[in-house]
Amino acid sequence: MTRQPPAYRLEQVAHFYGDKQVLGIDLLEIPKGSITGLMGPNGSGKSTLLKLLAFAMRPASGCIKFNGRPEYPFSHKVRAKVTLVTQKPYLLKRTVFENITYGLKIRQDKNDLTRRVHVAMDSVGLAFDRFAFRQWHELSGGEAQRVALAARLILRPEVLLLDEPVASVDTRSAALIRTAALAARQDWGTTLIIASHDLAWLFDCSDTQISISSGTLFATGREIIIPGPYVRKKDGAQTWIKQLDDGQTIVLPPMAGGAKTAVLRSENIRLATTGQTDAGADNRIFGQVQSMHLTGQHRQIMTVIALGGMTVMLALSPDQTAALALQPGKPVTLLFSSKQIAVR
């Protein structure tokens, strides 16, 4: 029995803007029909990754396979199948109806347009009679975002990429966008890749979550990125530290060849709620539980802890959170050794 190829397989993909590397992925597979949550700070490389996945540009090096075959921008294999909705969608200077049918028209598909536009607009909560013949400039930000999504949904895409789809829209529009996007997977088996700061939504709906920092991927909840800048202590011992906003410092391992990215695996962290110490841990960092999200698929509780301007996400079992009686606002202590911090 042959194994179905993943929707995407990225091999040794790197991308640069000028001399600066903005993305470096050794291997990434995204299964067909899955929902992948993409999270990371602004400028981490999320949008670049989505543009590459949308085949809107070529990576500087490496290979992106779509359905098992290497593909590239403007290939007929991807043009009709992959679509992207950006945070601030560009609407063509036309009516809503013409915006929604643009993708169909360039595919020479002109069958039953009115009914299909009706369905697409309904799916994003826009009344056909009220909105279909409005001009692009007669829409609010949330309505424009929903028109952009309807223009993609009418194509019944195999892959729908959403880049911060609810970041700058009102609550009602956000709810409608979320529902419409998830319905695409339910109804047509669409593969969804969603970049969002809305962690609660991402953890609830996605099968897999990927964190991205400085263009590198990390397993969310299992790998904690300690973001730079790192400071080299002038103590003669070549010690590197991360200075937190509240004055605490994280001791890092030696960094040969300068600052890179420091990563700590969650199993190497001991979480305590009292003033416990650990002889083997040279890092004892105080923080506070910021939020807790139940992940949809694995029944884990993604616990976000704020540590002096930095956030750490830990995937905990319900038993662990119960034993520590964790709840948002509760002070916690993270104990870990600098030797267990990897430098990549």
Add this chain to the structure above:
Amino acid sequence: MDYIVDGFVKAIFLLIHLDPATFSAISATLKVSTAAMAVSLIAGLPLGFALGYFNFYGKRHIKTLVDTLLALPTVSVGLIVYALISSQGPLGELNLLFTLTGIAMGQTILALPIVIAITAATVENIDPDLKLTLVSLGAGKRHILFTCLWEVRYGILAGVVTAYGRVLTEVGIAMMVGGNIKYHTRTITTAIALETSKGMFADGMALGLVLIAIALCVNICLSFLRKQ
């Protein structure tokens, strides 16, 4: 002051009574300017799009060249075209000297850099999200070209109006290449120059009024299209 008023009155008279010489000049002007603009748009829009949209080696130099051609004096163009199509020139066998085709050729050289430069500048200022949107909706290269041009149509229309204005009002090419032959290659501008130099102020004014009316009509049409 009276001679200006008299000239104006006579101008209206000539126009109302469909003076053959006046209408021959109007016809010649419309023919050559329309032909020049048609060729300039067909060649200039894709070239301008390519110059504004793509990044390639030598782009900056080409832009400098195109920008320089914007300020090309019409007499210089006339001189170049004259040299090319006169009997001793490389295109002499085509017998284009003192023909409307010859004038249209020169006016194309005049209008083409304007269309290219304004299209390129407009396309360069396209919202970068437009291309991303088009690609993500499955547009191929041809669709991207036409949709981008359509999205910036108002900016390009401004370029077309500028180019048309330059072509419509130039004298140097029409005079040198066309020879100002009555009922044949005499255009509105060359006729104005000739009639005024002969002291036929009213005839010159009539043609001047027509020139202004054509410019007004073109702008009204464009304004209407913009509203659509």
